[in-house]
Amino acid sequence: MSILVGKDTRLVVQGITGREGNFHTRQMIDYGTKVVAGVTPGKGGEWTLGAPVFDTVKEAVNARGANTSIIYVPARFASDAIMEAADAGVELIICITEGVPTLDMSKVMQFLKGTDARLIGPNCPGIITPGEAKIGIMPAHIHKSGNVGLVSRSGTLTYEVVQALTDLDLGQSTAVGIGGDPIIGTNFIDVLRLFNADPFTEHVVLIGEIGGTDEQQAAEYIAKHMSKPVTAFVAGRTAPPGKRMGHAGAIIQGGEGTAAEKIAAFEAAGVKVADLPEQVAQLVKESLGR
């Protein structure tokens, strides 16, 4: 079982006729995800991969009962696509697009406050509930259904940890990539809260990185509210200050946002922190007493 996505997910793909959008839609369908519609303005009436294409998200929601959207449109159109989905009544919006301008996201976040939508990302790999639904770009085959919840700011680093978990026969309830940008729709605490309330999640793995203070806030939340054990990994111990390490949000500014301070915050909150990504799985195994 799961959080955020599962058997009840009815997905609309924004940008379904684009190269990336089409490629990943095929993979999501192969995994068993219910893709009920696509949206590409101007291509309404067409069909692709067995799904009807609409001009607007509103039509997709009305005609097909879509409740979740995934966005593959280019960066300059991403904020528009997010707001359109939220306005159409989509409950969960997952924005894969990388390179969205920060001020666009700042406006989007204010806009979303007036709606019921939850945004994941942008600049994220998406969400997978193994065995139920894959809403994103992650390689499906490394996952296995189980009760370890995963939340991460990274893509491939998450795959690395998932693989290590699966290798030790530790399946995952849901793996959530929240994205590597400075402003994201859903942060660590939001997802920790969901895992805390999910009866099928027994242990949570948090994968952080340099930049910002989201991990420190997560550590505080864990110490106060989390009833389940958490294991963490923080990337970027060797990252120099002032340089953006790929992700727009991965930068140490004014001496703030270093891996060391994040690791210290987790350790102070009683969270085991792995030195290497592959160690995460071992720590989880020990914690679960298997």
Place this chain on the structure above:
Amino acid sequence: MKLHEYQSKRIFAKYGVPIPKGEVAVSPTQAREIAQLLGGPVVVKSQVLVGGRGKAGGIKLAKSPEEAENYAEQILGMDIKGLTVETVLIDQAADIRKEIYLGIVIDRAVGKPVFIASSEGGVEIEEVAKTNPEAIIRQAVDPLLGLVDYQARNLAFELGLRGKAIVAFVRIAQGLYKAFINSDASLAEINPLVVQGDGSLLAVDGKMVLDDNALFRHPDLAEMRDLQEEDESERIARLADLSFVKLDGEIGCMVNGAGLAMATMDIVKHYGSEPANFLDIGGGAKAEKVATALRIILADPKVKAILFNIFGGITRCDEVAKGILEALNEVPTDIPMVARLVGTNYEEGRAILDAANFPSAQSLGEAAQKAVALAKGETI
């Protein structure tokens, strides 16, 4: 992307922020001519994209055009934190009575632009944050609404400004906010904002950092990029759409994904060496991109071994394997390498490398240990 002081201040001025009269010079003679035109004392300021210019001797007050020429002679060509001064700004000197800090950044936690102000201007704000955090005033701004005048007035009062300086400050704060928004900045800073003897306000120093992701809608600003900001290899990487940061170690790293690239650097360090770079070849990287990335890594003479770490998702391991071999055909090298390929098409990828006798590893830990051993000249 960082802008120089003179570029930042010119943008501020466009939005009504008062700045000192001044002009840039690339030679001492030019500096003297500008000082003559300005009349009175001037400040000769090195234009390099690092902080601490004053401490390094890169900012001097000149009482005469001749002095300005002499200082320009000293400062031009000077090395400040590894950067060579190629331009100086000659500004009319201000009549400084009080120094204020005024800046805007994005507050990641609330997702909004936030003003940061302090009556302790003229020093780095990070320093004030450490030594005297109570002296820092913050005001978040709703990006849909913009800065409302009362918010700017509140800042002015808290800064201890009185009388007509309040009105002047509100205009400056509004101007700075418009400059920040209209340039898609991630930082816009006036430090110091000076209160002069006659009560007027003047933005004596300025700094802007722009959001790289928004440069597509600001071609005019993108043109202002100073090549000095980046290392040569970083520039080539940026043009090839590779995410690359040069570091000082000896293990070259080529990885897909930013988080994994950072983790790979950390593991290299964990096993006793230092990474030579951060390099994310991105998702779906094809052979040609891999070849470009490899050339960039090999151009660093410090590199003693190269570690490839590819977790195939969108990226296909066989494409990367082909890219590695193609690149080695074009750029023959004796630098030892080890590859770790997992995920999409890893079997095909590994078969391609095995056929070429290219060393590989199963796990990231094993790959890192092998790379460190290779760098020491050991055989694996």
